[in-house]
Amino acid sequence: MFEFSKKSNPNTDTQLTYLTTVGAGSVMKGDFMHSGNMLLLGHLIGDITQAEEEASGNGHTAVIGTSGFLLGNIYSPHAIIIGRIEGSVFAKGRVEIYPGAVVIGDVTYSQINVHPDAKVNGNLRCLLPDAADQKNLSLGDEVIPSNVVLMAKAE
Numbered sequence: 488m489f490e491f492s493k494k495s496n497p498n499t500d501t502q503l504t505y506l507t508t509v510g511a512g513s514v515m516k517g518d519f520m521h522s523g524n525m526l527l528l529g530h531l532i533g534d535i536t537q538a539e540e541e542a543s544g545n546g547h548t549a550v551i552g553t554s555g556f557l558l559g560n561i562y563s564p565h566a567i568i569i570g571r572i573e574g575s576v577f578a579k580g581r582v583e584i585y586p587g588a589v590v591i592g593d594v595t596y597s598q599i600n601v602h603p604d605a606k607v608n609g610n611l612r613c614l615l616p617d618a619a620d621q622k623n624l625s626l627g628d629e630v631i632p633s634n635v636v637l638m639a640k641a642e
Contacts, residue, residue: 497640498602498628498638500627501547502632503524503526503562504524504525504570504604505524505525505526505550505641506521506522506524506525506547507522507523507524507525507526507590508525508526508528509523509526509527509528509529509531509555510524510528510529511528511529511552511554513529513530513535514529514530514532515529515530515531515532515637516532516533517532518533518534518535518536518559518586519531519533519534519535519536520536520537521535521538521547521563522537522538523537523547523551524547524549525546525547525548525550525563526542526550526552526555527549527550527551527555527556527557527570528552528553528554528620529554529555529556529581530555530556530557530558530569531556531557531558531559531590532558532559533554533558533559533563533572534560534562535549535557535559535560535561535563536547536562536563536564537563537564539563541618543590545565546579546580546612546637547563547564547565548563548564548565548566548567549561549565549566550566550567550568550569551566551567551568551569551571551572551588552569552589553570553571554570554571554635555568555569555570555571555573555588556571556572556573556575557570557572558574559573560574560575560576560577560591560592561574561575561576561578562577563577563578563579563584564578564579564580565581566581566582566583567579567582567583567584567585568582568584568588568605569585569588570584570589571588571589571591572589572590572591572592572633573591573592573611574591574592575592575593575594575595575603575609576589576590576592576593576594576595576596577595578594578595578596578597579597579598579614580596580597580598580599581596581597581600582594582596582598582599582603583599583600583602584599584600584601584602584605584607585602585605586591586602586604586605587605588602588606588614589603589605589606589608590605590606590607590608590609591608591609592608593609593610593611593612594607594609594610594611594612595612596611596612596613597613597614597615599611599613603639613631618620
């Protein structure tokens with residue numbers, strides 16, 4: 488779903504079929520609820536949310552295209568960022584941030600792929616249980632920060 492061929496330019500389009508498209512040159516204000524895969528090529532000031540009846544299944548993908556700009560949050564099962572977003576991304580599934588993309592905000596995900604030359608200025612939060620289990624590790628009296636991975640002691 489998220490792969491692109493080596494011949495294609497990752498800054499162009501993905502392999503998805505879109506049910507909803509906001510065209511380049513469009514400017515919209517207000518929250519936007521979509522059904523199916525959604526492509527934003529214009530500017531949106533507001534949040535993007537997937538319709539409730541579809542959120543319970545595998546879900547669809549919200550895509551911010553090359554010319555797309557979002558000033559708001561994304562609440563979608565999957566997200567692909569190729570353009571610019573000033574807001575947070577909340578995805579229960581996969582988030583992909585392409586080269587040249589800019590995300591100014593936090594990203595919550597289960598799987599993530601940040602390509603080289605993509606820019607993320609915010610916190611990354613993984614929803615998988617393994618990531619949450621390392622929050623309160625301790626070693627004797629020392630408390631180990633959650634960003635440190637314990638390794639076996641060499642003998």
